[in-house]
Amino acid sequence: MGALPEIVLQKMNDLTNNSKLTLEDVGRLAGVSRSTVSRVMNNHPYVRENVRKRVQETVKSTGYHTNAAARALVTQRSWTLGVVLPRTVHSFFTDPYFPRLIQGIAQACNQLNYTLGLFLISSKEDEEKIFPRISRRGSLDGILFQSDQIGDQLIERLAGSNEPMVIIGRPFHDDNINYINIDNINSAFMAVDHLIKLGYKRIGAITGPSTTTVGIDRKEGYVKALKNGSRLIDESLIAEGDFTEAGGYKQMQKILAAKPDAIFSASDLMAVGAMRAVREAGLNIPRDIAFVGFDDLPLSTPVDPPLTTVHQSVFEFGFKAVEFLIDLIEDGSKPSRHIIMDTELIIRKSCGAYQKR
Amino acid sequence: MGALPEIVLQKMNDLTNNSKLTLEDVGRLAGVSRSTVSRVMNNHPYVRENVRKRVQETVKSTGYHTNAAARALVTQRSWTLGVVLPRTVHSFFTDPYFPRLIQGIAQACNQLNYTLGLFLISSKEDEEKIFPRISRRGSLDGILFQSDQIGDQLIERLAGSNEPMVIIGRPFHDDNINYINIDNINSAFMAVDHLIKLGYKRIGAITGPSTTTVGIDRKEGYVKALKNGSRLIDESLIAEGDFTEAGGYKQMQKILAAKPDAIFSASDLMAVGAMRAVREAGLNIPRDIAFVGFDDLPLSTPVDPPLTTVHQSVFEFGFKAVEFLIDLIEDGSKPSRHIIMDTELIIRKSCGAYQKR
DNA sequence: GTGAAAGCGCTAACAG
């Protein structure tokens, strides 16, 4: 430091404090041009080693950071990804699904040097206000959109803006849309088939909303499994839930009248509510009614008995979605793709598999 | 539309499709200069009404949106707020607190026209990678930081960068730092005092981590209430939890040996775990052991018996934090302030108040 | 009221 004249030190101090340094300033302090500093900041080759060192030291001592807006303007890349959770997603703060998904997305963003913009839509007005912010060029490099209600207009509008976009879950119209999903139909099939093989005769279902593709697909898997096992579909054994605990409880009370001996629930959280209703009716799980759920996420309270369920890796789901989107951003010319993640049936006590043996 | 020559229509089509319109393009199409379009976009006065109309129509028909990066560069405002959740916040996806907080923050951002950048830090490496992104000028107008472990280095580094920042919760060193909080000491006091007034003699506590200010403050309220009621502090009745259900369960098992007749839990979620332990020990709530919790957030499963607890409005907490931050952004010269939100003791069945009467 | 011109801070040719 002894080499620097006092006036430069003074300048450095000024600059450090108000922290409004530009490349030009740093260049001046390091005795190089703004281009060279830029090269150093962006790890370009072709900078002499001792110059690079000197610049790096100046950058460090001044606390200089690249101005993101200026960089974004010239590179046409914001390094920001938008995550949109539509307003019909009510269960945001009761079902661990969304927090877990966001964790996966956030971790991927961190690792891949993207910033994560979160858009929680809670009303029609929000939607209108937010739309320009997500579709405005220059602020987002791509969009992750949680699939929700079928015929979602926002999804169509966004798809029209031909920005890189990946839908999380199956969109209703999947023509020419990139999405990542699990095979809900076969996963549900697998779960219900397991109950059939265990010998249950009256297998009921608490489905998700029939206005969502998840709800539709998981129900389809249930129906398919029954048909495959030559069972009749009994509508009195089926009730439409809303992916909440309270919904599961309420729907189970309805189904109880039809005397089921097993239940497939389209989510663990609904299964918990349903089990509560069963217990209140004085019945035993799994002896009187067996249970299979869907999700296998850690709920805030342990379930008793432990729930047999379809495991999906929500964290990886979010992570992969980000990788998929970045891939799209880097090469937008690719034809649309669908990524299907694996699921697995985890057998625990609630299905009665252990008792039967 | 009949007035426009074919070549203009063609141009409009081109521009609409590749959607890379600039102010200049829109101006050309509307027959005005870029400045006028800018004025219209920003709702400036001094634009003739018919010109404004014409421009607005062109904007609409072309689907033009302002380029955020360019605007941010010139105005030095990104209209983006950063929310930082430090890595030691483990309970992100089991405790409803964080999702709820984020909901409040997101709603405020939507209403006040800000974009929300979410930074979930899960490792030391994340912290290093993220730090430049949050402190880099030009990308964030301000920061919301969830207070966590005492002596958090990130908080100190960020405070040093003198960007507008609001800490959610009490920071360890509160000198010259803006924060929003609830009065944890008095809230806990109120809860424990309630138990004292109900006549309980051996009141235990499951505290939060002693490395967090929430943990420390709520414990202090507990101690203060006991002293105020002329009780001795019995360390065997106190155990340090971690704000998880499993932690509450485990700590309760320890305290059980000391034969408490009431428990103050520093969070509802821990109370749920503790109640599970009590039930497993064959004891009745509230007859054998009464409970008071803290938070009053909707848990995924209803608590039985309903929990007497300190209510805090987490959604409003998040909302207010955003308003506070924006206030700071708009006038950075203000001296540091602290906002303290109200809490309220909600009496339900778990404390035995109803039985006693 | 409206347009021309300057410039926000950066990257990326293009020279040298």
Next chain:
DNA sequence: CTGTTAGCGCTTTCAC
């Protein structure tokens, strides 16, 4: 290897 230069798309004086 390094500096000069030309914009990226926008807002904002300053003239008229």
